[in-house]
Each structure stands twice: as structure tokens, then as C-alpha cells.
Amino acid sequence: MSIQFHTPVRFKMATDQRPEHAPWRDPSQISHARSFVLMAAGVLIGLVLAGYSLFTARSVSTLIVPAEDVALVNQQPISRADYLALLQTLYGVDLSHATREQRHKVLDDMIREELFVQRGKELDVAATDPDVRGALVNAVELEIAENAITSQPSEAALRQFFETHEDRYVSEGVMRVRDLVFPVSALPELPSEAQALKRAINDPPTVARLNGRDSGKTKGEEFYFAAKIHLGDELFAAARDLGNGAVSKPIQTPDGIHVLDMQQNKQPVPFGYAAARPQVVSDYRNQAVDRLKSSGESFLRRRANVLIADDLR
Amino acid sequence: MRFLIVLIMASLLAAAVFAADRYAARQLLRADPDALPADAMLLRFAVRRGKPLFEARCAVCHGASGTGDPATGVPNLTDDDWLYGTGRPAEIERVIDYGIRSRNPKAWNLAIMPAYARPQPNPADKNIQPLSPRDIDDVIEFLMRRQGRQADPAAASRGAGLFTGHGGCYDCHSIDAKGDSAIGAPNLSDAITLYGDGSREALYMSIAYGRQGVCPAWINRAGAASIRELALYVYSISHPGAIQNGY
Numbered sequence: 001m002s003i004q005f006h007t008p009v010r011f012k013m014a015t016d017q018r019p020e021h022a023p024w025r026d027p028s029q030i031s032h033a034r035s036f037v038l039m040a041a042g043v044l045i046g047l048v049l050a051g052y053s054l055f056t057a058r059s060v061s062t063l064i065v066p067a068e069d070v071a072l073v074n075q076q077p078i079s080r081a082d083y084l085a086l087l088q089t090l091y092g093v094d095l096s097h098a099t100r101e102q103r104h105k106v107l108d109d110m111i112r113e114e115l116f117v118q119r120g121k122e123l124d125v126a127a128t129d130p131d132v133r134g135a136l137v138n139a140v141e142l143e144i145a146e147n148a149i150t151s152q153p154s155e156a157a158l159r160q161f162f163e164t165h166e167d168r169y170v171s172e173g174v175m176r177v178r179d180l181v182f183p184v185s186a187l188p189e190l191p192s193e194a195q196a197l198k199r200a201i202n203d204p205p206t207v208a209r210l211n212g213r214d215s216g217k218t219k220g221e222e223f224y225f226a227a228k229i230h231l232g233d234e235l236f237a238a239a240r241d242l243g244n245g246a247v248s249k250p251i252q253t254p255d256g257i258h259v260l261d262m263q264q265n266k267q268p269v270p271f272g273y274a275a276a277r278p279q280v281v282s283d284y285r286n287q288a289v290d291r292l293k294s295s296g297e298s299f300l301r302r303r304a305n306v307l308i309a310d311d312l313r
Numbered sequence: 314m315r316f317l318i319v320l321i322m323a324s325l326l327a328a329a330v331f332a333a334d335r336y337a338a339r340q341l342l343r344a345d346p347d348a349l350p351a352d353a354m355l356l357r358f359a360v361r362r363g364k365p366l367f368e369a370r371c372a373v374c375h376g377a378s379g380t381g382d383p384a385t386g387v388p389n390l391t392d393d394d395w396l397y398g399t400g401r402p403a404e405i406e407r408v409i410d411y412g413i414r415s416r417n418p419k420a421w422n423l424a425i426m427p428a429y430a431r432p433q434p435n436p437a438d439k440n441i442q443p444l445s446p447r448d449i450d451d452v453i454e455f456l457m458r459r460q461g462r463q464a465d466p467a468a469a470s471r472g473a474g475l476f477t478g479h480g481g482c483y484d485c486h487s488i489d490a491k492g493d494s495a496i497g498a499p500n501l502s503d504a505i506t507l508y509g510d511g512s513r514e515a516l517y518m519s520i521a522y523g524r525q526g527v528c529p530a531w532i533n534r535a536g537a538a539s540i541r542e543l544a545l546y547v548y549s550i551s552h553p554g555a556i557q558n559g560y
Contacts, residue, residue, distance in 0.1 A: 027317060067342035068537030080342065081410050081537060084403055085419070094403055095345035142416055143533075149415055150529040152373045172430040172521065174446050221446040225432040275518065278386050278508070282525060289416075 070107060073114040083110060144296035148288035153281065161284045162273050168283070169276035170268040173224035177239050178261040179215040179231060182250075186210040187257050190250050198247045201259050212259075221264070235260060338538050346402040349545060350555050356545060363546025366539055370531070371547075379550045386508040386526045391550050394505045397421055397497045400551055406544035412530035413497065420530055424485055424496045428523030435523075441481055444520070448475050452482065453516045459490045459502040460511075 024031040069077035083106060084095060091102050098106075126132045153161075162169065180201050182190065189210055191197045200206045207213070217230045228236040235258055238248045242262035251258045273280070337358045341349070349355055368377060375381050379390040388396055397413070398404030411419040427434030429444040444452070448471075455472025457464035476482045476490065483490075485498035492500035499507050508524055509515025531540055549555050 067339040079537070081406065081532070081540070084346070085407060088403065094347040094401075096348045138418075142418075145416065146530075146533060149412075149527070150531070150534055219445075223430055223443065223446065226443065226445065229432075274384060277384075278524065278526065279522070281385075282527070285527070 071111060073111055074118060076114055076118065078107075078110050078114055083107065086110065141293055141296075145289040145292050148285060148292050153284050153288075158277065158280050158284055159273060161287075162276060162280045165283070166270060169271040169279060171271065173240075173268040174221055174264070174266040175224065175227050175239060175262065176221045176264040177218055177227065177231075177242075178263065179217050179235065180207065180212050180259045180261065181215045181255065182210050182212040182257040182259070184252065184257060186212065187250060187252070190257065190259070192249075194247060194249075197250075197259065198245075198261070201247065201261055215258070224268070231260075239265075341541055342538055346406055346541060346544065349402055350548065350552070356549070356555065359542045359545035360549045362539075363542035363544075363549075366535070366543050367546050370535070371543070374528075379547065383506060383509055386524060388507055390547050392505070393551060394500070394503075395494055396499055396507070398494055400548070402541075402544050402548045405547050406540060408528060409535075409540050409543050409547075410530065410532045413528040414525055415527060415530040417530040417532070421497050424498050426519060426524035428521065429480070430521035431523070442479060444475065444480055448480065449517060449520050452476055452480060452520060453513050456490065456501050456516060457513070460504060 023029045024034040024037075065072050066077065068080055070080050070083045071078045086109070087093060087095065087098055087102065087106050090106060091098060093102065095103070120126075120132070126136055178201075191200055200210075201212070217235075218227060222230065224236075224240070227239065231239060232253075234253065235251060238251055239260045239262060242248060242260060242265055244262060244264055246262050248258075248260040248262075251260075337355065341355055341359055344352065344355065349359065367375075367379070371379070374385075374387045375390055376387075381387040381389040393400065395404075397408055408421065411417045411421070413421045414425070416422075425435055425437065427438075427441050429449060430446075432443060433439070434441045434443055451468045451472035452475050453472065454464045454468035455470075455476055458466075458469040458472075476486075477488055485493060485496060486501050487493050487498070490501040492498045499505075504511065506515065507526075508519050531543075535543070
């Protein structure tokens, strides 16, 4: 039994009447020279691509400064955006108007800063410097919260948040109230009936006869929070529910008997969603940031190995 | 054989396109952003690539056309009224990089419109005191007068005193109420309003309850090239004549 090696046979077809090509040009024929050339070309292209990626990719670049940076200091990039911002801040000029000295000075300052930052990391200054520790905490918190700050919540999510926290989105109430104060001895003479009391406190001779006076605690229209500060909690609580034109019952406090004459009282009004939306977006985002910070802290605690001294356990 | 030639030619073409693209991107990053509007080719290149980025990242607030929304306080990016800076590409780029009140330490964080109807108008600045309802009305009349609209003269005069006095408005908006683009304080003497329709009610809402819109920082979420392309796209929609020969 003999072994027959298969040798490629070129099938000549009716259309194959054109002149013969050199074997390396004819794809239907095996050509060692062509195979070698194509393999070499493939290897070359692969090496070029690998080399390009190796030496230009961000964070692994070793020889070429990436276009978005102005320098690499021990492979740490100095951002072009930061460089331009500093140039503008220090000299008030853009790149094309900066002098050579200005450009060099800014770059030199930034390189110096980077060198010191890197040295600071080597020395672990965060272990001892409270400012560095604070800055690191802030930076990490920002990093954790970045998703919440950058993403735009959907209208549905905002609306739901608004509906859940509707009580937050109300206008500040406004009141114009007169506070009259009488000595305790005048209490028996003050009418107990509301209309009569209102007439009495709006009659200057009667007020004078009872040694009453305007306390001067309130001045014109005031927001609720201001009226509360001026009147005090007890009087404000009484004033808050008075309607326009109503007077309070006599209220005894350590400094005498007070009667509140409500001239105008605009109760807080809930904002609609449209009016409250900017604040809703802000509150929603703040809540998301707090949630992310909290989960970030939980993650750090979970993976940390924390040993606490016996006496503080 | 022809197939091989076509394949090689297509590969070379793709490589050439890739190389040209990389070259243009590199040129774009290396150039002074403020000088780029003068380079029509690079500007067109950046705007072409910036448009889809804008649609993907910015349109959700600013709208697909970039005209913003006064109802939500999102500024119009297509006009020539700039809150921060004067609309130079480098200034736009800085806003995109670091944001506005984005909590990034390099963001534009300084200006916050206090809520004058709250006990503590600006929690970060204890020196700012609340105003009374009448004070707020007076300031509104003053602003109406500054904008050349009908206003109560007596109230406007009182408002002027508050604006430059204990209201502290002048501190950000400047004495003449023309704002300060170095800190993002809007011009209050023109007809362009960031929030609402410029009515007394809208002004009352801003003064009484404050404003502090946010633009996120993209520096850690988008590459430098993308940010520059976005900046130039925003520049192009606010300077319709910037791109010659029709983009």
C-alpha cells in the first residue's frame, strides 16, 4: 500500500485562459513566499498596534505625553485643562496670549506641586496632618457621591419625591399683627367677648385708661419665622390661628396681659410641583448623595479590619 | 487576487481614517481652546463629534436644541447672555469640566441666591439676614425700574436702599444690578431671566425662596477630548456664524 500525498491541483476552467501569474500572485496556489510576507506583515501590524497602545494609553503611557496632558511626572499626568485654568487664574491670559515665561512658570509650579504631592504620599502625611485628612475625606465623599450629582433624576422620580415630602414645599406664612400689653390689674376690666375686646383695644382712650400700650414687638408685615422670634412661642401660637381682623383672648405672660389684634394673616400655602421643582431636584439629589455616602461608608466598614482597644469596646 | 487587493486597500483606508481622526483629536486637545473657532476644520471636526455627546449628556436638562427652560431655571445656551464668563470656549470647557455648585472643589461654587423668606437665607453665610415681605416687594419694584418697566417710585427707592444696603444684593449682582459673570451672578437689569417669566411673582419666588441650580462636573466621567468637543459644540450653537462653509 502506498501513501499518496495530496498535491494541490489547479482546475483549469473554460474562463481560465488568461496568462499565467507568478505563484505568489495567484491566490489559488500555495506560495510560501506570500505566506511568509503576509505573516510578517501581520506580525508587524500587531507589534505596531501593541506598541502604540502600550506607549500612548492613558495611565500606562511611558514615553509620550497624552494630548490631554501637559506633562507626566513619574507617570502621573498633569491635566491640560488644569494648566489652562491656572494660566488664566494667575495671569488672566489664555494659552495663545501667554508669554513663554508665563507658560513655563505655570508648568514649573504644577510640576513642583505634583512632586510634593507624590512625596507627601510616600511620607504618608495623611497620617498626621488633619488638613490633609479632611481634604481626603471630602474628596472620597465626592467620589462616592458623584453618580448622584451627575445623573439627572427622572420626572417620575421627582414627582414621587415631591408627593412624599409635600409638607416641605410650602410658602412662608405672613402676618401683620398688633400686640397690646396691659398690666395684670387690667384683666378684670378687659371684655371677655371678642367683638367688645376688639372695640376696646382699638379705642385709644380705653387703652390709655387701662394702662395698655403696643408692645412694639412686631412691625408691619412679617414672615411667620420673624413673628415667632418677635412674639415668642406662646404668643405666636395664639396668633397663628387668628383670622384676618380677629383678636385673641387675653393671654397672661410674666410681663403682663397680651391681646393680639390680627390685621392680616396669610397662612403658608403649599407650592405646586412646578413651583417647587428646583427645590425638589436639589433635595432629591441631596438625599441620593447622603444615601450613597452612607452605603459607601458601610462598604468601607465591612471590608475593613478594625480592632478596638479592650477598654473602649 | 482582486479580493486581497480590495481587502488591503480597505484596511489601509480604515487605518488612514483612524489615523486622521486620531490626529485631529490630538490637534484639538493640543490647541488653545480659545483659538479653535479660527480653525474651521478643527471646529467642524469637534462640532460633529460634540453634537451626539450633547444630546446624550446635556440635552436632558438643556433640551436637544440647547435653549434651556426658564420654568426649571436651566439656562439658554444658544443666546449670547452668559452667566459664567463671556462664552469663550475655555470658559465653557471649564464649566463642563468642573460644573456649577457640583461639589467639585474647582466648580463655580461661590454664588448662591439666598432664600430671604427663610430664617437663615444662606446657611453658608450667616451675615445674610432675612428680609420682610415688604422689603422683598420693594426690591422687586427696584428691579422693575432697573429693567425700564412700570414700577412704584417710592417702593423702588426703598428697594434701591435695600439692594445696596442690608439686603446685600449688590454684593453679587453689583451696585448697578448688572450682575457679575466672574461668579455667575445674573444681570438683573435686562429682560433675560433665568427663572420664570420675569413677572413680579417669579421674582418674588427667586428672592423669597432662593435659587441654586446645579450643573454636574464631567471631568471624571468624560474624556478630555469629549469635553472639548462638547465645549465647542456649545460654542457653535451660541455663535451660529462660527462655522463657515455650512456645517
